[in-house]
Amino acid sequence: DCVQLNQYKLKKEIGKGSYGVVKLAYNEDSEQYYAMKVVSKKRLMKQCGFLRRLPPQGSNTVFPLEKVYKEIAILKKLDHPNVVKLVEVLDDPDEDGLHMAFDLMKRGQVMEVPTDEPFTEEQARFYFRDIVLGIEYLHYHKIIHRDIKPSNLLLGDDGHVKIADFGVSNEFEGTDALLSSTAGTPAFMAPEMMSEHGRRFSGKALDIWAMGVTLYCFVFGRCPFYDTCILSLHNKIKNKSVEFPETPLISKELKELIKRMLDKNPETRINIPEIKILVKSMLRKRSFSNPFECLGRRAERSMSAPGGLLTKISKEGSREELEDLYEDDSYTESKE
Structure with a gap:
């Protein structure tokens, strides 16, 4: 029951959030397990109401996906023993899922x-x-x-x-x-x-x-x-x-x-x-x-x-x- 995503095999669900799930992922190249956060871009936009209407022009509204990409940008800068490590981001514009691999x-x-x-x-x-x-x-x-x-x-x-x-x-x-x-x-x-x-x-x-x-x-x-x-x-x-x-x-x-x-x-x-x-x-x-x-x-x-x-x-x-x-x-x- 595994889903193949590049070098990763996505296995069982190990966590859940508002906009997606966290799955156990096996990297066939490194032969190590990771925690793969899978964010549904459509669900994220829908729950915040952006599929039904766009914010008015000139407003300071931040799109939900922008917040996710901001989090990714911050995580990419960090390397410390007491901060969780973002290993890789897999994001296909044509696919709904945004995948973030973290140390397990x-x-x-x-x-x-x-x-x-x-x-x-x-x-x-x-x-x-x-x-x-x-x-x-x-x-x-x-x-x-x-x-x-x-x-x-x-x-x-x-x-x-x-x-x-x-x-x-x-x-x-x-x-x-x-x-x-x-x-x-x-x-x-x-x-x-x-x-x-x-x-x-x-x-x-x-x-x-x-x-x-x-x-x-x-x-x-x-x-x-x-x-x-x-x-x-x-x-x-x-x-x-x-x-x-x-x-x-x-x-x-x-x-x-x-x-x-x-x-x-x-x-x-x-x-x-x-x-x-x-x-x-x-x-x-x-x-x-x-x-x-x-x-x-x-x-x-x-x-x-x-x-x-x-x-x-x-x-x-x-x-x-x-x-x-x-x-x-x-x-x-x-x-x-």
């Missing part, structure tokens, strides 16, 4: 929310470090993700998290994106997105807020703000202080980190460099480097990655600063 993440999303089995603080710290590295890389390359949440964080074979789904992401120029549109998942949206119409807000701060909600989910198994009514949810996000359950117990340092990420004021909300300092302090100066990455690959990545990974080696070959980055402790899941 067999272990799926890092966590389903809500859950009665949240992570230990050690597990949460390990996965959160991956998110920090991934977001730092995206912001350095002038990309705001806009939809960070556990279901968009996939586990690789090495046990590390990779950021996925760039469907609502934004590129920017300068030091930060100034946004005014609403996008993302309601329970992970920052309070400034719910302010008066037309107000512009920092893109980087939106990602930080969503990271804070995600970290809260990691240790408590649920979102800090939740309501079945969207208006009540918005009200809680804007006005209610974050509360911490009595159990499980978490450290004061982790509480402080979550509080600073969930600061209602984007102007005073903690930023990525400050998060790294706080977490490094929590970990007694343990590194943010990837423990599964060889030294050569790390040195190569240091030329294109931000923050602590932007390390120059002196002519004398001094590696004092690099050695500090390489110190690490990797989290090993217990086998039951």
Whole structure:
């Protein structure tokens, strides 16, 4: 029951979305499996109403397919251990299906929310470090993700998290994106997105807020703000202080980190460099480097990655600063 698409054999369905499906794909050339996202262009246009009517001339309406092609353009630029890798795009103008081959993440999303089995603080710290590295890389390359949440964080074979789904992401120029549109998942949206119409807000701060909600989910198994009514949810996000359950117990340092990420004021909300300092302090100066990455690959990545990974080696070959980055402790899941 396989469908042949160039060198790929499309097998069973492993996921589903609004405009298409994700299929297991076998590449006969490389003899490896991939996740093939298949987007129906007709269904995408129809669900957005574009087959029935065209937008008025001069409007700022973005065609649905343009959003998909924008996502592809962003993904093609990215190469980082904590960001999902787009391998290939197959798009025949005469065919309905737009095919995107991604590295296969067999272990799926890092966590389903809500859950009665949240992570230990050690597990949460390990996965959160991956998110920090991934977001730092995206912001350095002038990309705001806009939809960070556990279901968009996939586990690789090495046990590390990779950021996925760039469907609502934004590129920017300068030091930060100034946004005014609403996008993302309601329970992970920052309070400034719910302010008066037309107000512009920092893109980087939106990602930080969503990271804070995600970290809260990691240790408590649920979102800090939740309501079945969207208006009540918005009200809680804007006005209610974050509360911490009595159990499980978490450290004061982790509480402080979550509080600073969930600061209602984007102007005073903690930023990525400050998060790294706080977490490094929590970990007694343990590194943010990837423990599964060889030294050569790390040195190569240091030329294109931000923050602590932007390390120059002196002519004398001094590696004092690099050695500090390489110190690490990797989290090993217990086998039951």
